[in-house]
Amino acid sequence: MAVKYNQWKALLAMSKASLIGILRSPSAVIFSLGFPLVFILVFGFIGDNGISVKVGVDPTTDTTSYLYRQLANEKSLKLVTDEPAAEMEEALRKGRITAIIRITPQPSQDSVPSSNVKVRTSTASVDKISLFNSILTSLIYKADDNYYPRRSIAKLEPIEVLPGRRYRTIDFILPGLLSFSLLSAAVFSTAFLFYNLRQTLVLKRFFATPIRRLYIVLGEALARLVFQVAGAIVIIAIGYFAFGFTLVHGWSTFIEMLFLTAFGVVVFMGFGFVVSGIANSESTIPPIANVITLPQFLLAGTFVPVDSFPSWLQPLCRIMPLTYLNDAFRKIAFEGQHIWNVGFELGVIAAWGVVVYIVAVKVFRWE
Incomplete structure (x- = not known):
């Protein structure tokens, strides 16, 4: 009596062999795990320091003055005091520093400190000079309020602070990088795999076996699904334990993110099948795949919120599937x-x- 061929056993065997092949492929590991982890580490260590304005201090500045001490305590400013005047001037022209400030003491009839402030900038620093000017003006106004109390047209009541979660940089960056790693890995690995299997006649040899075509595709898909979910676990774990990535409901949130990971991989593999089907040679796969992945990497809210783009570009951003996986x-x-x-x-x-x-x-x- 002939034993019925077990399609599911064959599927699992193909998945195991394919998974081993993926793990032995340096490019697959680098693109799926290496690049996202590098970006996460970079943004994680940067943290939430925000924008920093680099300002040179003229050698003749009175560093004991009240205003200079206030500027030195401002976290968003980085004062450069150890460079020669000529080098500082060259840095200003090239935009490496935003401005050069000189604070000189002025005679005062009472005990109130008085200084003359001169700020020099260049056209290479127009993007940050307004921020520095607002910081400097705010510090001067605050000092005036301390030493010269005066009436005001309005009374500002204390700001009401509602309880809430702190939105860190990692909370925005990690989901975007995770989504893009799923897209790029699913598209490139699927496209290269099935193109090579077809060119080496491996798929044709599969037809000589009792395994059905559907199970061939499912076996390869399962291998990639396991690999990407495992990669997502590593990425989320590093973000959570090393940089405080937010998982609001703990384990349940983590499981739901893994479900989204699996869902995204299954959908994005379809793009890989399309690329492998229309590619005429192995060298044409990267350009075709990049047409699919690169616009989404740039426009789907991976690093920058979609709302930050021009209004005419946002509808295009909101067509892309990666935008909705990020959201x-x-x-x-x-x-x-x-x-x-x-x-x-x-x-x-x-x-x-x-x-x-x-x-x-x-x-x-x-x-």
């Missing part, structure tokens, strides 16, 4: 929403999946 990750991780609260985002991604897999079926070739 879903951030809403679940930081805002505390659940999978059923991001149904719109999942629906848009799923719609992209339907369209891209229809195209993949049309262009996919087994031989």
Whole structure:
């Protein structure tokens, strides 16, 4: 009596072999884990220091003056005091510093400190000079209020602070990098794999075995799914334990992020099938894949919020599936929403999946 061929056992065997192949591929590991981790470490160590304005201090400045001490205590300013005047002047012309300030004491009839302030800048520093000017003006106004109390047209009551979670840089960056690592790995690895399997006639040899075509695709998909979910676990863990990435509901939020990871990989693999189907040679795969991945890397809110782009560009940004995966990750991780609260985002991604897999079926070739 003939034993019935076990399709699921064959699927698992193919998945195991493919997973081992992925782990032995330096490029797959670097693009899926290496690059995202490097970016996360960079942004994690930068933290929430914000914008820093670099200002040179003229050698003749009175560093004992009240105003200079206030400037030195300002966290958003970095005062340069150890460079020669000629080098500081050259740095100002090249935009490496925003301004050069000189503070000289002025005679005063009472005990109130008085100084003359001169600020020099260049056209190379127009982007930050307004910020420095506002900081300097604010410190002077604050000093005037301390030494010369006067009436005001309005009374500012104490600012009311509501309880809330602190939104760190890592809370914005990590979801974007995680989403993009899923997109790039799914597109590139799937495209290269199936193109090489077809060119080396491995897929054709599979037809001589009892395994069905669907199980071949499912086996390769399962291997990539396991690899990407494992990578997501590493990325989220490093962000959480090393840099305080927010997981509002703890383990449940973590599990929901892994579900989104799996969902995103399945959809994005469709782009890889399309690329492998239309590529005429192995050298054409990277350009075609970059047409899909690079615009989303730049415009889908990976590093910069979509609202920061010009209004005419935002509709294009909101078409891209990566934009909605980024939004879903951030809403679940930081805002505390659940999978059923991001149904719109999942629906848009799923719609992209339907369209891209229809195209993949049309262009996919087994031989």
